[in-house]
Amino acid sequence: MASVSFRNVQKTYGGKVKVLHGISFDISDGEFVVLVGPSGCGKSTLLRMLAGLEDITGGEIAIDDKVVNDLESKDRDIAMVFQSYALYPHMTVRENMGFSLRLRKADAKLTAERVDNAARILNLGPLLDRHPRELSGGQRQRVAMGRAIVRDPKVFLFDEPLSNLDAKLRVAMRAEIKALHQRLKTTTVYVTHDQIEAMTMADRIVVMHDGIIEQIGTPLDLFDEPGNLFVAQFIGSPAMNVLPGIVERESGGAMSVLAQGQRWPILGTTPATPGQKVHYGIRPGDMTLADHGVRAEVVVVEPTGAETELLLKVSPEHDAENLVMVMHGRTQAQPGDVVHLAIDVAKTHVFDSHSGQRLG
Amino acid sequence: MSKGITLKKVATEAKLLLIGIPLFLWTIIPVYHLFLFSISERDSATSGRLWPKDPTLQNFNFVFHQKHFYLDHFWLQMWNSVVIAVAVAAITLFVATSAAFAISRLKVRGGRTVLNLALFTYFIPAAFLAVPMYKTMGNYGLLNNQWALILAMVTIASPYCIWVLKQASDKLPWELDEAARIDGATPLQLFRLVYLPLMVPSLVAVGTYALLLAWNEYLYAFLLLSNDKSVTLSVALGNFLSADDSPWELLMTTGLIYALPPAAIYYAFKRYMVGGLTAGAVKS
Numbered sequence: 218m219a220s221v222s223f224r225n226v227q228k229t230y231g232g233k234v235k236v237l238h239g240i241s242f243d244i245s246d247g248e249f250v251v252l253v254g255p256s257g258c259g260k261s262t263l264l265r266m267l268a269g270l271e272d273i274t275g276g277e278i279a280i281d282d283k284v285v286n287d288l289e290s291k292d293r294d295i296a297m298v299f300q301s302y303a304l305y306p307h308m309t310v311r312e313n314m315g316f317s318l319r320l321r322k323a324d325a326k327l328t329a330e331r332v333d334n335a336a337r338i339l340n341l342g343p344l345l346d347r348h349p350r351e352l353s354g355g356q357r358q359r360v361a362m363g364r365a366i367v368r369d370p371k372v373f374l375f376d377e378p379l380s381n382l383d384a385k386l387r388v389a390m391r392a393e394i395k396a397l398h399q400r401l402k403t404t405t406v407y408v409t410h411d412q413i414e415a416m417t418m419a420d421r422i423v424v425m426h427d428g429i430i431e432q433i434g435t436p437l438d439l440f441d442e443p444g445n446l447f448v449a450q451f452i453g454s455p456a457m458n459v460l461p462g463i464v465e466r467e468s469g470g471a472m473s474v475l476a477q478g479q480r481w482p483i484l485g486t487t488p489a490t491p492g493q494k495v496h497y498g499i500r501p502g503d504m505t506l507a508d509h510g511v512r513a514e515v516v517v518v519e520p521t522g523a524e525t526e527l528l529l530k531v532s533p534e535h536d537a538e539n540l541v542m543v544m545h546g547r548t549q550a551q552p553g554d555v556v557h558l559a560i561d562v563a564k565t566h567v568f569d570s571h572s573g574q575r576l577g
Numbered sequence: 578m579s580k581g582i583t584l585k586k587v588a589t590e591a592k593l594l595l596i597g598i599p600l601f602l603w604t605i606i607p608v609y610h611l612f613l614f615s616i617s618e619r620d621s622a623t624s625g626r627l628w629p630k631d632p633t634l635q636n637f638n639f640v641f642h643q644k645h646f647y648l649d650h651f652w653l654q655m656w657n658s659v660v661i662a663v664a665v666a667a668i669t670l671f672v673a674t675s676a677a678f679a680i681s682r683l684k685v686r687g688g689r690t691v692l693n694l695a696l697f698t699y700f701i702p703a704a705f706l707a708v709p710m711y712k713t714m715g716n717y718g719l720l721n722n723q724w725a726l727i728l729a730m731v732t733i734a735s736p737y738c739i740w741v742l743k744q745a746s747d748k749l750p751w752e753l754d755e756a757a758r759i760d761g762a763t764p765l766q767l768f769r770l771v772y773l774p775l776m777v778p779s780l781v782a783v784g785t786y787a788l789l790l791a792w793n794e795y796l797y798a799f800l801l802l803s804n805d806k807s808v809t810l811s812v813a814l815g816n817f818l819s820a821d822d823s824p825w826e827l828l829m830t831t832g833l834i835y836a837l838p839p840a841a842i843y844y845a846f847k848r849y850m851v852g853g854l855t856a857g858a859v860k861s
Contacts, residue, residue, distance in 0.1 A: 269759070290755075305753065305771055306775065307775060316757075320762055320770075
């Protein structure tokens with residue numbers, strides 16, 4: 218187990234294309250950190266630099282306070298699980314899992330012991346003598362994890378390990394990886410583009426975008442208080458509704474945002490000045506149907522059983538800007554009906570339109 | 578409906594036969610001729626019959642027991658052919674695999690140039706290089722030494738083999754190398770424990786190619802080797818024609834025997850040949 222530090226880490230390809238612009242953060246011992254962001258944001262590059270598969274252009278990466286910039290992958294004491302599993306096709310599951318120990322010329326008994334132990338943790342016992350081609354996708358992914366466990370490394374690295382699996386299996390494996398981490402308590406860095414994976418698995422999430430860190434925090438911190446527009450729209454599903462508007466101070470002192478021809482309440486403590494251009498954010502679950510409030514027309518009703526998703530048009534004058542709302546239970550509302558929305562003011566978000574940063 | 582399909586099938590089959598039968602005859606007639614000679618007696622060999630009046634295996638007896646002036650060293654020459662072909666295959670495999678691994682997996686500097694140069698060697702027909710090669714081997718004092726032929730054939734076979742193996746290497750997923758590196762493999766361990774086992778089909782194909790190339794070589798063998806005891810069987814076969822009155826039936830019998838090992842090898846490794854030599858031919 219170990220801590221990991223990134224200190225102003227930069228990556229440039231061919232001296233021109235800069236993909237990481239100085240990344241700094243620390244991962245503490247035993248933590249499960251997820252790097253998340255859209256494709257091309259540099260998250261995989263960062264992971265590969267930690268793994269020693271990419272050169273570090275600038276800055277330092279340290280594992281347990283020891284700078285590893287110039288260390289070979291094999292000397293960094295890490296194990297990595299790849300998206301494509303990267304199992305050696307000509308070796309059995311047992312040989313795959315024991316390969317790293319074989320390279321270290323480890324004692325055969327110790328190797329067998331470790332492989333058996335990892336196989337027990339992952340329920341791979343009956344598959345040990347099969348070849349990867351005889352396994353299903355989920356089984357292969359488990360073998361890849363087994364290979365990492367056998368190493369007993371300081372840090373586990375996962376590079377989009379679930380992307381090649383079907384939706385159902387992905388959910389199951391997600392839980393499995395999380396349970397594995399809770400059992401082994403090994404420091405883990407996990408890369409994904411799927412914010413649900415990030416939300417469900419991480420102790421802390423690092424949201425990356427265009428080679429910089431947008432925000433670091435626990436899943437619920439990011440959900441409740443996104444630091445900027447990008448994080449607000451990236452984290453959460455369905456995504457947060459964001460409407461461009463202008464701040465107004467009402468006669469009673471209350472503040473609101475004028476957007477789509479309607480008034481949207483915000484906290485009076487919001488550090489915004491009347492007339493300021495802002496983006497108003499409200500999550501689909503933070504609104505309820507009420508007798509009065511923001512007026513909207515129902516466009517589509519999508520019942521999913523426990524919840525109902527409503528697609529609403531808030532401004533009859535404008536044709537764009539639909540609003541998504543999720544309500545518990547069911548509704549009698551039909552497409553074409555006019556409804557009113559009560560908004561949970563405490564859960565509204567305001568971002569400066571120019572900088573995209575959160576206000577308040 | 579089903580009748581329509583049947584008709585269509587028949588038409589397709591007929592078209593295939595139309596191409597296939599001439600092609601088959603084209604290929605088989607010379608071979609059959611070879612065979613015919615080998616089971617005919619000396620006098621009746623050129624009789625023009627489709628099947629000899631008195632088929633005989635006596636020619637094989639002559640060849641195997643070296644009972645003719647031209648066949649004095651038959652077994653030795655056969656052995657020479659085997660040794661040289663196997664040596665060429667082994668050395669070519671070593672050279673080409675190392676080169677392909679270095680260029681494709683280790684991405685050594687200048688790899689691209691090496692590949693282009695390798696391709697360039699095929700702009701010049703091997704026959705044009707025969708005399709320079711002869712001179713070079715002379716400079717090294719290797720004339721009439723089997724190493725001269727082995728090295729010459731390795732030189733000729735390697736560029737193509739490097740290309741084929743490079744293309745095949747490129748198809749192996751990168752993550753395997755990365756996983757092995759993280760697992761702690763040195764480049765040599767990566768080569769031995771991961772790369773080679775996965776390249777076996779291509780290696781068989783390329784090895785067979787080099788083997789057959791060396792086995793069938795005449796020109797270079799004729800130039801570089803001169804002693805009756807060191808020449809390959811292909812040169813010995815050519816020597817049959819040095820007399821006015823060549824023993825055709827023995828020449829053909831020896832030729833038939835000489836053609837059998839390649840045929841056997843080809844059939845044994847057929848499944849690798851097709852897959853291996855076209856591997857990387859198209860981008861997938």
